[in-house]
Amino acid sequence: DVKVTQSSRYLVKRTGEKVFLECVQDMDHENMFWYRQDPGLGLRLIYFSYDVKMKEKGDIPEGYSVSREKKERFSLILESASTNQTSMYLCASSLTGARGYGYTFGSGTRLTVV
Amino acid sequence: AQSVTQLDSHVSVSEGTPVLLRCNYSSSYSPSLFWYVQHPNKGLQLLLKYTSAATLVKGINGFEAEFKKSETSFHLTKPSAHMSDAAEYFCVVTPTGTASKLTFGTGTRLQVTL
Numbered sequence: 001d002v003k004v005t006q007s008s009r010y011l012v013k014r015t016g017e018k019v020f021l022e023c024v025q026d027m028d029h030e031n032m033f034w035y036r037q038d039p040g041l042g043l044r045l046i047y048f049s050y051d052v053k054m055k056e057k058g059d060i061p062e063g064y065s066v067s068r069e070k071k072e073r074f075s076l077i078l079e080s081a082s083t084n085q086t087s088m089y090l091c092a093s094s095l096t097g098a099r100g101y102g103y104t105f106g107s108g109t110r111l112t113v114v
Numbered sequence: 115a116q117s118v119t120q121l122d123s124h125v126s127v128s129e130g131t132p133v134l135l136r137c138n139y140s141s142s143y144s145p146s147l148f149w150y151v152q153h154p155n156k157g158l159q160l161l162l163k164y165t166s167a168a169t170l171v172k173g174i175n176g177f178e179a180e181f182k183k184s185e186t187s188f189h190l191t192k193p194s195a196h197m198s199d200a201a202e203y204f205c206v207v208t209p210t211g212t213a214s215k216l217t218f219g220t221g222t223r224l225q226v227t228l
């Protein structure tokens with residue numbers, strides 16, 4: 001089974017801190033995604049990457065950046081954390097052409113910014 | 115552009131009674147549609163998918179959904195609810211034939227009572 005591993009299950013950070021959320025997948029998937037999940041809003045796409053060093057903005061990229069130096073790893077960076085970035089963050093990966101059913105999600109990182 | 119609307123944020127049923135979770139979609143392209151389930155403190159799991167083959171789609175755990183183009187709907191049903199079905203359910207759309215991002219609905223929380 002494909003595994004998508006997010007490095008932390010819970011994180012508490014202070015306002016203004018630089019925060020790194022890490023995601024690693026073990027099945028050589030080309031595509032990787034970062035979503036944010038909030039009650040009543042569902043999942044919203046922050047950034048995605050379809051290849052190493054390639055990235056594209058999703059629907060809510062403001063306040064975030066990403067890094068993909070290796071195929072298996074996709075990092076989400078909060079340059080200066082703010083309280084409105086308190087949320088559940090989900091990473092996913094897929095093969096090119098998977099059309100949705102090949103997406104595998106990690107278990108999520110619940111980030112609290114105080 | 116693509117979007118999905120989940121018509122109910124919360125549905126409550128008694129164990130053993132039918133389940134109906136409603137989803138309407140909008141897509142400029144021929145869509146692929148999915149239902150994902152998220153149990154408490156767990157990652158997202160694919161329940162079923164429609165990718166332009168049979169319009170009645172069967173998924174795991176006795177769930178099924180019917181793609182109705184004329185009504186732009188993709189409602190999720192199950193004949194008899196089980197306590198273990200209590201979870202949050204997401205309707206998801208993506209254009210067929212691409213590896214592009216998934217667009218999520220806002221979710222429906224299913225409660226199952228004795």
